[in-house]
Amino acid sequence: MERRMIAPCFMDDTLECLRRHGVDAGPLLAQVGLPPVITGPVPAEQYGALWHAVAQVMDDEFFGEGARPMRAGSFALLCHAILSTVTLEHALRRALRFLRIVLDDPHGELVVEDGLAQIVLEDAGATRSAFAYRTFWIILHGVNCWLIGRRLPIRWVDFRCSAPPAGTDYRLFFGAPVRFDQPRTRLVFDAEYLKLPPIRDERALKHFLRHAPANILVRYRHDAGLSTAIRRRLQALDPSAWPGFETLAARMRIAAPTLRRRLKQEGQTYRSIKEDLRRTLAMEALAERGQNVAQLAVELGFSEPSAFHRAFRKWTGKSPAQFRRSASETGLAESGSLKKRTQLQES
Structure with missing residues (x-):
């Protein structure tokens, strides 16, 4: 099983924070089995132990910040x-x-x-x-x-x-x-x-x-989970080409009942994943490109513009036109390109 790791940059942040607050990190690092100089990723369990050690020394679970x-x-x-x-x-x-x-x-x-x-x-x-x-x-x-x-x-x-x-x-x-x-x-x-x-x-809670x-620190990372793997598959296709559930399960070489059960364990369904992606694509297309609503409805796989209007109002409480007018006020249009966000985000 792959060991869960914390990037060295966050260890650097932690040690710099301790220096600012006059805390000698050496004994704390030794206490949790870490070397005095960190040059690579740190196991999450050891970083968690360091967090506990710092909290006890400082009596502060927020590192004095x-x-x-x-x-x-x-x-x-x-x-x-x-x-x-x-x-x-x-x-x-x-x-x-x-x-x-x-x-x-x-x-x-x-x-x-x-x-x-x-x-x-x-x-x-x-x-x-x-x-x-x-x-x-x-x-x-x-x-x-x-x-x-x-x-x-x-x-x-x-x-x-x-x-x-x-x-x-x-x-x-x-x-x-x-x-x-x-x-x-x-x-x-x-x-x-x-x-x-x-x-x-x-x-x-006791176990947690x-x-x-x-x-x-690592359990809910953005690149973990079966639902993320499905999203990546769908993001590589036009919405009109998204496969049905049975076809998706066959392509992933997972029995359909097993796939359904595993998604449920992650709090997801195939339908909710598709709707989530459509919502993201719609909001960004309207905010960033001012795309024609009828054309956007077709691209997202809706049978007619009225169906898209109903879905969008359910998602946001606004019509597409109202959302487009208010998008700049919320900062949505400034939050990054559609391509970058769909690549980085686990929706």
Whole structure:
């Protein structure tokens, strides 16, 4: 089995953070079995152990990057706090309130508009480091992915701060377009996912906490899962050429009942994958190219423009024309080209 690894750039970020806060990293590295000089990828389990060691020494699970310490044990309490929620939206809003209490700043707000869910971070003081914002996203995004049992595909991520030396690795980490030096820090995904129900219980939480945070660093990576493999197949074809389910299963050399069961385990169906891709293609075509609606409906495999209009209003709550007019205000048109996003994103 392939060992799960953490890129060396994130170890560099961590060690630089410890230096800023006057923490001697040498004993902590030795404690978790890491060498004093990191030259390559680090096993996720060892990085998770280092995170725990730092939290104990600093009594801060946020590496000293918040306005006040996130005391050791706060992450476990966060998980307990969201366990009783009924939808992902409920869980996100509760998690953001919890993190506001324990960190003060940065603090986040969930904004839902134009079919997109935006988690916008605010700071009362100076702009923080990319490492601080990334750590916030790891905690919030990771625990909510665990709660619903699948990865939440990210549309794009903005950072107020300037790009760190390993800015490219940030793009690989998130599996989505990443922009630095932006007016605000935010993580954006499709609002449709806010309706997903939590699937975890107390027993699952005990197991999860025994392996956190290593599990949230790699378990929900953007390039993992059978649904991602299917998306890549579909992205290589025009929507009008997408195969039926039985044909897809045969091409993947997986029995149709097995494929259906494995997709269900990932919280997906073939129909939801196709609809998700159509929504992404439609929103970007309207925002970035101003494409003719009738032509777009045909390209996306709809039998007639009226069927596309009904589907688009269901996805976003707006007509295609209304969405196109408001796209520039939400920043969608600036978030990267269609080709780049469909290559990078696990929708």
